[in-house]
Amino acid sequence: MAAVVAVLGLLSAAIATRPASAADNPFQRGPNPTVASVAATRGTFATAQTSVPAGNGFGGGVIYYPTDTSQGTFGGVAIVPGYSALFANEEAWMGPWLASFGFVVIGIETNSRTDSADARGTQLLAALDYLTQRSSVRDRVDPNRLSVVGHSAGGAGVLSALLRRPSLKAGVGLAPGSPVGNYDLYNDRVPTMFISGQKDTTVTQSYLNGLYTTIPASTPSAWVEITGVDHLFATRANTTEMRVLIPWLKIWVDNDTRYTQFLCPLADSTGISMYRNKCPYVPPGGSSPSPSASPSSSPSRFPSPSPSPSPSPSPSQSPSQSPSASPSPPPPGACVAEYRTVNSWPGGFQGEVTVTAGGSAVNGWTVRWTLGSGQTITQLWNGTLSTSGSAVTVKNASFNGSIPASGSATFGFLATGTPSTPSLTCTSP
Structure with missing residues (x-):
């Protein structure tokens, strides 16, 4: 009897000393985090992966998962690449990284x-349905x-x-474009983070500001801008991105x-040039144990070292972007095209062309150069x-052919050789 009482006493003591947050939150996974652990390239969970065939509403892919089955189920995350890009080439680095933190x-x-x-949004939802209903790790x-x-x-x-599935728990747009035209998030009810x-x-930044400000005040949101990086930051392993995305x-x-x-x-504001937030962030049933900042409606800026952009871009695709108004006077004619070299390296370069409408809207455009x-x-x-x-012709894509008067649209390209400044012509349609 004395032995039984002693054992019960030890069990009672163990239960009493278990962190209250763990007892109150059945979804908590992993040890108490620190600034260093959140910035680490791997969490504490061992991981494995399995391939997914095409034919489930999306083009196949890979599932990364914690091998530990002692802690119950984990939350799910679906990731999709940008236009013309492959997940395997550009975002696959995120899979085992996130899985090791318990997803x-x-x-x-x-x-x-x-x-x-919009099709990519549909396929994200199809992927979550497959993950939870038919996958080998469901x-x-x-x-x-x-x-x-x-x-x-x-x-x-x-x-x-x-917008289509408000039951989702979170969304993160990495340099997100606009699905269609003049897009807004007035009906967004899901905690949403932008990283740019x-x-x-x-x-x-101007475009994202117009989109971010349409998120309802009641919807938790945040916007993090990474110092010194271009549109391709998410296609390379990025600790700065992950130390805000994981939390x-x-x-x-x-x-x-x-x-x-x-x-x-x-x-940790290292490498972050702007941060907008709606602190405190209190999930359902939770209370914030940390000091909370007042909600910020204007960007906060931090003096921090500016890492140099990568000299060689990966073949990422830029998103569809709604045409933006040009502050300069309308150019003569239907449209004009202006070129700039975004980046260069031995044997190649990245170029960008901005097409600007004149005093009248255009519906379709064509740019030519040699x-x-x-x-x-x-x-x-x-x-x-x-x-x-050597003659090049670029016509608008399906989503950016209509440009309002004095508005503009942009396309980009990768090329071999040495960059030069070509003479461009622009016609419409």
């Missing part, structure tokens, strides 16, 4: 590399704790998915208030390319 992640390829942003995923992440046009797909690049000329998912997918300390206020000696275009986005020898 089941499905990274998908799209049915077509030219699928629209017993590891909580179907009520799901989230979506996407880059560029895939980020625009995230916004589309959030300070030097992104495709999805600009966002932990707070809203796992209801884990241990992670609010990293966002309210921002615990390649320099040794130049060859290897990839182009936000337009339709045709070449004949």
Whole structure:
């Protein structure tokens, strides 16, 4: 009897000393986080992966998952790439990283590399349905704790998915474009984070500001701008991105208030040029244990070292972007085209062309120029390319042909050779 009483006493003591947050939150996973652990390239969970065939509403992909089955189910995350891009080439680095922090992640390829942003949103939702209903790891995923992440046009797909499935717990748009025309998020009810690049000329701060301000005041949201990076930041392993993305998912997918300390206020501002928030972030049934900052309606800026952009871009695709008004006087004629070199490296470069309408709206545009000696275009986005020898013709894509008076649209390309300044012509239609 004495031995039984002693054992019961030890059990009582163990239960009494268990952290209250763990007892109150059945979704909490992993040890207590620190600034260092959130910034680490791997969490504490061992992971494995399994391939997904095409034919389930999306173009196949890979599932990454924690191998530990002792802690119950995990929250789910679906990731989709940008226009013309492949998850396997650009976002696959995120899969095992997130899984090691206690999420089941499905990274998908799209049915077509030219699928629209709305189609990418549809495929994100199909991927979550597959993950929770038919996948080989469906017993590891909580179907009520799901989230979506996407880059560029895939980020625009995230916004589309959030509006169509308000039961989602979180969404993260990495340099998100606009699914269609003049898009807004007035009906967004899902906690939404934007992560953008300070030097992104495709999805600009001005554009994102117009979109971010349409998120209802009652919807938790945040916007993080990374110092010194361009549109392609999410296509490379990025600790700055992950140390804000992981807490966002932990707070809203796992209801884990241990992670609010990293966002309210921002615990580590290194490499971050702007941060907008609606602190405090309190998930359902939780209370924030960390000091909370007052909601910020204007950007907060931080003096921090500016990492140099990568000298060689990966073949990422830019998103569809709604034409933006030009502050300069309307050009003469139907449209004009202006070129700039975004980046260059030995043997290649990245170019960008801005098409600006004149005093009247245009419905369809065509830009022509002649390649320099040794130049060859290897990839182009936000337009339709045709070449004949050194003659280049780029017509608008389906989503950016209509430009309002004095408005503009942009397309970009990768090319071999040495950059030059071509003479462009623009006609409409």
